[in-house]
Amino acid sequence: MMKKLLLLLILSGQILAQNKSIIGSVKDTQNESVIGATVKLMNSIDSSFVKGGITDINGNFFIQNLSSGNYFLEITSMGFLKYRSVKRILDEQQTKVELPVIILLPAKSTTLNEVVVSAKKPLIEQEIDKTIVNVGTMISAASSNTLEVLEKTPGISVDAQGNINLYGKSGAMVLIDGRSTYMSGTDLVAYLKSLPGGLLDKLELMDNPPAKYDAAGSSIINIILKKNKARGLTGNLSSGLSMGQKLRVNNSVNFNLNRQKINWFLGIDQSLDQDYTDETSQRTIFNEDKISIANIQSKNYSDYKSNSLSGRFGADFTLSEKTILGVQFFLQNRPRSDDANYVNTTANQEFKGNNYGKIDWNSKSANVNFNHKFNSKGHELSGDLNILNYQSGGLRNFNRVSENELFDNKLSSNINIYNFKTDYSLPLGKGANLESGIKVSFVKNDNDALFRDESAAIIYNRSNHFIYHENINAGYINFRKSINKKLSLQMGLRAENTNILGELLANESIQYQRFNQNFTNLFPSVFLSYNLDSLKNHNLSFNFTRRVNRPNYQHFNPFLNYVDAYNYTQGNPALQPFYLNLVRFKYQYKSIYTLGFGYDKADGILGEITVREGETFIRKPFNMGIGNRIFINHNLTLQATKWLSSILYFQVARFDIKSNINGETNHTVFFTTRVSTNQQISFGKGWTSELSAQYKTEERIYPTTVLARASVYFSMQKKVLKDKGAIKLNINDIFHSDIYQERIENFQNIYQNRVNINDTQRIGLAFTYRFGNEKYARKRRNRDNSASEETERVQ
Structure with a gap:
């Protein structure tokens, strides 16, 4: 019994020794949270990588289950200069480190401009289960309505009764941001004519949708509207x-x-x-x-x-x-x-x-x-x-x-x-x-x-x-x-x-x-x-x-x-x-x-x-x-x-x-x-x-x-x-x-x-x-x- 108790105490000590954590948050110079920044915890002795993560929607990060030791942080995010912290020590007395807010400085604008240019999307992208049409690169979209954009898209056609066909199959189901319009025929055509083409970001064309989607419709056309995704x-x-x-x-x-x-x-x-x-x-x-x-x-x-x-x-x-x-x-x-x-x-x-x-x-x-x-x-x-x-x-x-x-x-x-x-x-x-x-x-x-x-x-x-x-x-x-x-x-x-x-x-x-x-x-x-x-x-x-x-x-x-x-x-x-x-x-x-x-x-x-x-x-x-x-x-x-x-x-x-x-x-x-x-x-x-x-x-x-x-x-x-x-x-x-x-x-x-x-x-x-x-x-x-x-x- 004494041996079992001693073993339990040793194991408990080892678990506690590894139950250490570092908590922090990352913001920019405008006090806005930086989302998706890469956080790396490095060993101070040899600069080797220990653990990592990314910041959440509020700019917070949480690295846990750490052993005692000397560490420093490296934080990177597109559009910002790399951040490197001072050394931090985790030991029996310092098991949890709550860092002050970390501020990232913006990188030079020339670097950002180069990134924007290189990220230009093609009109058509092929994925395994769907085809993506980036409407934003379609020049004619801004002066057209949504129905006209669909009619110009490869593989899509609209007949005289308002039926929308995808890849030659009639009865395609049309979704707006993943939600159905609950219309068909002439009503659906009138609704799509009322949506400006400049509102569209992309189209997702699914010839054979999986079981997650409604079984109705020979195929799916998902119209994704533009979203402003910045802070x-x-x-x-x-x-x-x-x-x-x-x-x-x-x-x-x-x-x-x-x-x-x-x-x-x-x-x-x-x-x-x-x-x-x-x-x-x-x-x-x-x-x-x-x-x-x-x-x-x-x-x-x-x-x-x-x-x-x-x-x-x-x-x-x-x-x-x-x-x-x-x-x-x-x-x-x-x-x-x-x-x-x-x-x-x-x-x-x-x-x-x-x-x-x-x-x-x-x-x-x-x-x-x-x-x-x-x-x-x-x-x-x-x-x-x-x-x-x-x-x-x-x-x-x-x-x-x-x-x-x-x-x-x-x-x-x-x-x-x-x-x-x-x-x-x-x-x-x-x-x-x-x-x-x-x-x-x-x-x-x-x-x-x-x-x-x-x-x-x-x-x-x-x-x-x-x-x-x-x-x-x-x-x-x-x-x-x-x-x-x-x-x-x-x-x-x-x-x-x-x-x-x-x-x-x-x-x-x-x-x-x-x-x-x-x-x-x-x-x-x-x-x-x-x-x-x-x-x-x-x-x-x-x-x-x-x-x-x-x-x-x-x-x-x-x-x-x-x-x-x-x-x-x-x-x-x-x-x-x-x-x-x-x-x-x-x-x-x-x-x-x-x-x-x-x-x-x-x-x-x-x-x-x-x-x-x-x-x-x-x-x-x-x-x-x-x-x-x-x-x-x-x-x-x-x-x-x-x-x-x-x-x-x-x-x-x-x-x-x-x-x-x-x-x-x-x-x-x-x-x-x-x-x-x-x-x-x-x-x-x-x-x-x-x-x-x-x-x-x-x-x-x-x-x-x-x-x-x-x-x-x-x-x-x-x-x-x-x-x-x-x-x-x-x-x-x-x-x-x-x-x-x-x-x-x-x-x-x-x-x-x-x-x-x-x-x-x-x-x-x-x-x-x-x-x-x-x-x-x-x-x-x-x-x-x-x-x-x-x-x-x-x-």
Whole structure:
């Protein structure tokens, strides 16, 4: 017993002898905390390294578990002179040293200027699991809106219905700073048009997202907004205008105040968006003997104007060294007015009409988020709570001139969305990590369309009130493991339970209709990565994921909506989700070259088709069938010379689709090619230019063929005000060749040609400027997509 007690005392003495620590904080000459400074504890006898660390968000450091001895500190940080302390002694009497505040002196400005120049980012950066587009280096962004920036990005395209495609796949989910916009179709397009391009920092393009993300969407486009990451008061502003047949204006200003344990941020954006649509179509109707029995020519011209004002406000609170709590608020008002005229001509008569509408659209959202780090090895817990509300309402007046009929449509829409998400990450050691999380969301979409005649009497057979409820419960688990220095593995499984209820309320002409769907799905994912060399310059990767595209909320509404004398729209309560199984192989050399091969298998493809009932045409969504796609992707980012950088992207794909629409079956096989290139030339003295072009061949998904499209853009930039400001000139769609054309052949005995022309040929001018202290980086992580997939489907 005595020996055990003696041994315990010896061990206790050894533990106490090593339980010594040094505590301190680092600031600059302005009394601002220096974040991320490197702190090294050195042995005074031989100047050998003992232990180290970095300063936290408050500039503090803590070095513990030290033995007795003589030490000194070395502290370094970019933009500052190296600091070296006097000798410090740790012994039995001095077990804990609390140092006075350490002040770092700034380095010479010439050194800082050299660092800024050498840190210039390329337009495209390739990472193993995503592609990063640095919008800040895209000269044309400042005089463009966000939708135009997306359309100029290699691999992204937008169709006539507002569906955003990534790498040839429709149904991409769009996130803003990791948070969903909860919109889709025309509403999402209008929202992206209201965001100035000068507000964007970068785009993250994820072809196959892991299990952590919502399973909805064929892929993810994460739009990262500019953030002022420096200590003190900083900010940036951007102002641009462009002119085609209509004027557009985009302005934004952002402020960031980072003081002590609170970081405040504020952004205000204003945009004026104007556009026109000149649409012509020719429809020929045949009988069963393929003899023409009717020809209908339609000419529709419409223009609109939208003046948007939005604001973002929030703060990050550092509750402790390990815990951060954040709050964010978003507000936007987007009133819109539009005016449309149509002429429908047949062999016997002509129908004319017009309509005018004014709609006020508002959105409010709040986000509360937290992050707690249990240790510095990646053990952490995070969460997000989101509350969102979208409201729109207004009046549209219709004048059917040929029929001498006047009526109006009073619109009201109210969408409430609530969701909560939490993620937990646990390091398992030996290069392994386990992630898990849950998400719960609730959506209620209340849409009321009331038609009245010129005496203000309700037209019940045209009016409808549709209410949509949705609840999705999801959970995931994801395992990552670095097997050795070259091989890494990631496997994930996500489960989603979906509950849908739709109600078309009764009136004097319409019977009550109700439908509901309940289903649970599993979405596995596998990712393998292998480095061919020790420097990790050459990499091979394999990826498999299962995804789902859910219909937009309003696509379930079964009511027939009036457009003009011949055209209507209608939802489809029988719609089912559209499932995708995606396989990818990729070779990557640094961020310079990527060659990818892929295979997609689709079941329940979603699409909108115009069907005929007599001489009336109804556009409605369908599950169109099954299909697969095989493709090759190629991306080359080359710095040819010091003054020339080039990007070349192309994709060649083969589609094989078997469709069944309204009882008509078809088997379609076709090839498509997408090509885009970007050339940036530096002339010195702050002058740079950019020339980019895009082209895609025709695409056919029975019964619609979309014809080939092309566009060319040119930009010029001059940096001013000591490189903190820039003046930019931009010319969009130089040859006005970005025109949407489609044809429908042999569907319900119809042949149709349709051409859409918009105000895409434009010239723009912009000014950007950044201000404030730029020495210190703000250590705040981006919010994850806590409010993800629901946003994509608001109409």
